[in-house]
Amino acid sequence: MSERKLRAWQAAGLIDADTASRISAWEAAHSRSIGVWAIVGLGALTIGLGLVSLIAANWEQIPGTTRLAIHMLLMIALAAWTWWSLPRGRMHDQVHDALLFVGAVLGLTFFGHLGQVYQTSSPLWQPLLAWLLLFSPFLLLFGRGWPVAGLWMAGLLGTMWTHAEDHGHIWSLFGRTEPPWLYWGLIACPPMLVAGAAALLRSRSERPAFWRLLEQMAVATIFTGLSLAILLHGWDGDGSLLPGSALIHSIALLAAAAAIAYARRTASGRATAALLLIAAALHLIQALVPYGHGAARAWISSLFFCLLWGAVAAAAIHAGWRRLFQLGVAMVALRIIILSFELNDDLLGSGVGLILSGLFAMAVAWATIRLSRRYAPARGDAA
Template structure:
């Protein structure tokens, strides 16, 4: 915070002279030499890039076993620092533990690819990902503190699940009847990441790392909403292509049921307003998935279904006072309205008059979205 800004606050009557002096003294005591830090950072980056360049240039000349030994030693060193110096690192900076934990997990993930390169082995990608999750996910869950490790856990789970599905079905291209047990199992696997939400919701009040569990819950919620939104986008393009009790239809219903059960679990684990609204969003996302399949290739119906989902998210955000989520929802709805106008008036776009009308519509929707966002968005609060 600059001294000029503090002086401006005092001149505007926002703070008194005593507060101004205390703020100036605090900033002077805790001032950070950013320019010097930048120089050190540039020097460290140059050294790191130089080392990477030297290793890359001589990669083939380094024996594979030596490379693996160094790689493994780096993992052991990072884990040893975490187990024996965690408290000291956390006292110095909580982000030091977070960064070191993420680096250890990243080294562990790349180690499997390194083994494959050295010994010329190959396997479906989901297998090393599953082994990595089995080895490192417990560590991340036990020691994670923020976004970085939460994203690593949820990203690894999602990546592994969809690699498994893709390796077995080509991402949903399997044949068979609507009650094919193999396909239902794969649909269940693809829905598993949402089950992290009730676990995280239950752990938030029981753990001193509440921020980490909050991030895990938010990412699981985003996965459910993203899945429902993608299902609507796929249906809008006629991507399902099958009606009735098809394989994909039953799979979407199963995914939706898992998301809805996860939402109910969040409600039970966190019965406050925020927990109930988060759970309600997941239940709504679960309901949208089979409905998207049922309205496949029905442009207007799918658009209304998509907007109903995001209107529900906006309503939940109003109740829970999530300003950012509300504004995001308004923006998404406005964008979908614009896309719908192009879908319904494709012939008009071939003429200059149609382009003018479309431009005016886009401006009108954007203006309305900004007005709604400013008028109804809740006050900024710490989102939970």
């Protein structure tokens, strides 16, 4: 910490002279030379790049079984070190999570390495599913931060997506073919199940922050998916959501809402559960309501989108989520602007149409800023 900042704090009356001197002494005793650490880091990076270059230059000369054995030994050694160090508190949480992340990535690349050595081919979802089954206990039992939570969630979503692509093109969800509605209903449910399970485990685990991250990621995935479904359903004149699939999605959303409401009886928990309830109702209604064509389709799609993100903004006010409130208001404003372009597409070729659309976009942006400044809640706890 700089002496200038300490003097500024002392001049502002935030700290006294004795506190400033003690802070300065503590910082001096615990400071680390940035230059030394930079040189050490540069040296380690150079050694690592050299090893990678040596291996890459002789990759074809190294027998495949030898490469696989080295790969496997690296994973085993890393897992053993992590397992041994964790209960003894020998590692900082960030270092521990970094080792978990590296170990899981080594495991993921091992499947690709295996396919390269033995010249095997399989759908992408199969190695992803194998990795998920093998490494989920490893990651979920010991993960603590966002790198591990994000990697696991990415693996889950990647497995879902690639399986859907292999089973039948993902756009089949919107009625381009005649897919089994049960499959398309169940394939989208894992994020809902993760959200509910993470909320239940959050209050029962010694790592509540980790389960909180997983719950937040799952809920963010749910609303991202629902938003994309509404947009694509509104823009695709030939597509239609499958009511049976939408019913399964809504039931899963209701189950997640019930689990969150039961596990987290706070303003944040109530707001999240209410949002999932609203999302379930909107998703099912969206699948049942005929959209029509042209302007009617654009209006109905915009209505569902604005209702969804308007609910997000309202829940954010109740729970004190400032940034989420601002995001909800911004999404509604953006959809209104897009709607104006959709309805005025015949006028956009003329200068008058462009001017009117530009003025409308500026007016909506100005109203959004004013609304966010006036009604945005104070900073509160995240979901």
